[in-house]
Amino acid sequence: MEFDWGYFVSLFSMADFWKACVTVICLSALAWLLGMVLGFFLATAKLSTLAWLRVPASLYIWFFRSIPLLVLVVFVYNLPQLFPASGALLSQPFYSGLLALVVTEAAYMAEIHRGGLISVLKGQREAGRALGIGPIGLQRLIVIPQAFRISLPTLINEYITVVKLTSLVSVISLTELLTVGQRLYAQNFLVMETLAAVGAYYVLIVTVFGWALQWLERGLDLNRRTPAALGDVEVARLRSTLPAAALRPAQVPTRGAAPALQLRGLHKRYGNHEVLKGIDLSVASGEVISIIGPSGSGKTSLIRTINGLESIDRGEIVLFGESYINAGEHPNSGRVRQGIRRIGMVFQNFNLFPHRTLVDNITLAPRYHGEPAGLSESRALALLDKVGLLAHARKYPQQLSGGQQQRVAIARAMAMVPDVMLFDEPTSALDPELVGEVLKVIRDLANEGMTLIIVTHEMEFALSISDRVIFMEHGTVAFDGSPTALRSDPAAQRVRRFVGLEEQAPVELSQPALASGH
Structure with a gap:
């Protein structure tokens, strides 16, 4: 039996397939985003020193990584039999499938996030603590941005996995790509042509969203961020705008002896x-x-x-x-x-924040503690000028030599006066x-x-x-x-x-x- 190319091509103008594509995109995107958020909290709990957080998170991850998704999808869809109150929501295949996907993906993404979190160097946390930044601020400003960059390639790969896993939701009659295809070849028996079209739709979704997420990954790649040094004219202009008060001395206490x-x-x-x-x-x-x-x-x-x-x-x-x-x-x-x-602290290994420019490194703690942005930036530029690095103000730490990085670390500590x-x-x-x-x-x-x-x-x-x-x-x-x-x-x-x-x-x-x- 020959492959019916005319029929195969005609499937790409079928409205039911495009509607199913929208369903797959919505289901996979929501499952990925919600699973990523829930997974982060699970990863944080698993890394906690508190047993009442660590043990439940570890059990959750172990259990839901062990349960086949297909079993979980069917179980969630039939959950209203045990809890009738959930029927209004879970009797709808989309929400049943979404819940099953989120619960499963959270367990996998927790391990991805955990890998990112433990990859952030201990010195980064210590540098934040030495600047008086609290635990929540430390996570928000220093740890999570770095951990997310580390985890992003694996998270992108997990999104592709989620897109393909949406096909399992067809067992509860959600009208997604595989369900549409099954209905068609049950009528015309053109199985190969129909499944080839289903596969092509999945490839299209993965390709488009894969490119978009890879663009995000490239945008966050610090190795691609190589701003040039400021020219002499711009350095002179900046220096002329710095107020004399920007570099106020340490407040020597008048507390007697x-x-x-x-x-x-x-x-x-x-x-x-x-x-x-x-x-x-x-x-x-x-x-x-x-x-x-x-x-x-x-x-x-x-x-x-x-x-x-x-x-x-x-x-x-x-x-x-x-x-x-x-x-x-x-x-x-x-x-x-x-x-x-x-108390200012300068570390042996610099411990500058790699995801922030030199100016951002210096202004981070003062702004966290409530100093106006304009004043903190003026002081940061003045301090960079003091240590001979004003021309490099917009660069990232990895663009500097070790000696230059240590001078920036001194300036960062001095910014707290x-x-x-x-x-x-x-x-x-x-x-x-x-x-x-x-x-x-x-x-x-x-x-x-x-x-x-x-x-x-x-x-x-x-x-x-x-x-x-x-x-x-x-x-x-x-x-x-x-x-x-x-x-x-x-x-x-x-x-x-x-x-x-x-x-x-x-x-x-x-x-x-x-x-x-x-």
């Missing part, structure tokens, strides 16, 4: 390993302190406790004479978040030739009277800039003194060896070793 920061008996452990063993430290306003020491001595853990990125097991942190963090205090408490806004700045090994992730440009910015801040606490391996820089040098070893402060005292104090011999100011004593070989030639 109260230190800027006091650490009282800080203890911190990870499991059985105690990394901080009763740290006591006082930092005066305007003082520059460098924290040095061998790897694993607790330097980074100490600085991360100061702005709430790590909890403390015992002790207290006092900020300008007021209790700021106590042992066991929740990092999202109002008092802690208020204190965090007075902090009273204290923390630097966690700010040059360790940089190539040697890029270190100098970052250290110059830090030195300028020190010369302006900013209170700085710097964890660093740049020993020469630490000795040249610091009022005091803190040497940590085995979770304790082994030395606390000025660079002059470090060079002369007999008790600082270990520190001098560490920073290279004193030669290591030569190792004397025993006679047997000499005799053996080893």
Whole structure:
């Protein structure tokens, strides 16, 4: 039997098929969108530390990924037999099919979203917390935009799957493409021609909407966003419009003799390993302190406790004479978040927000905290000018070198007008030739009277800039003194060896070793 091409072509002018196309598009689009939203909440719940959220979400995902969609479609359509009140809605095949598709797709999309959420680097969340952004703002402004970009290719593929799955709803007599085709070939027995046309309609829908979603994916692709640097004329124009007040200095507190920061008996452990063993430290306003020491001595853990990125097991942190963090205090408490806004943090790995331009990176936190958009942008441009990057204001972080990114990170922290700045090994992730440009910015801040606490391996820089040098070893402060005292104090011999100011004593070989030639 020959293929009837005339009949096949005639099916593309049939109104019933085009109406069925509209049904498929509406059903698949609604199922995809609703499933995507519900799936996101399921993914968030599954990642929660709260068992009462995590366990039900995990069970939902496990159960509905295990049930065949065809079984679920028939079950939902007959659900009014158990719950007559649902009959008005679920007796309609479209809504029964939609509910079954949404319930199923939410389980699959939850895993897609979960993959996107866990792919967002931990440092992104920490950078947001260090800027005083709350949990909801953190998700809305930082995590979800990045996770969505990561998940989008798989979500697009899932839409194509949903379009094809709509054919299963034909079992409950929804007038979609397969149902129309079945009715036709039951009358004329032209099965091959009719199913070929049904397949062509599905290909058309998938192709058109696939292109549209891929266009969206390309639009969100950060690698395609490569704005050029501003020209000299535009930079000069921008610089001339910046008000002098845009770069206001840190608000040095007038609280008598109260230190800027006091650490009282800080203890911190990870499991059985105690990394901080009763740290006591006082930092005066305007003082520059460098924290040095061998790897694993607790330097980074100490600085991360100061702005709430790590909890403390015992002790207290006092900020300008007021209790700021106590042992066991929740990092999202109002008092802690208020204190965090007075403490700027610059990370080892920059932790800039890749989906935002440099200006947006700097204005994000001030605007979140209620600062007018015009003022925050003026300050952002002034800060970029201060760190020598005004010409790159409209670029994205991935377009910059490591040294440039770290300077932007410093500008972002300064936009909050902090009273204290923390630097966690700010040059360790940089190539040697890029270190100098970052250290110059830090030195300028020190010369302006900013209170700085710097964890660093740049020993020469630490000795040249610091009022005091803190040497940590085995979770304790082994030395606390000025660079002059470090060079002369007999008790600082270990520190001098560490920073290279004193030669290591030569190792004397025993006679047997000499005799053996080893």
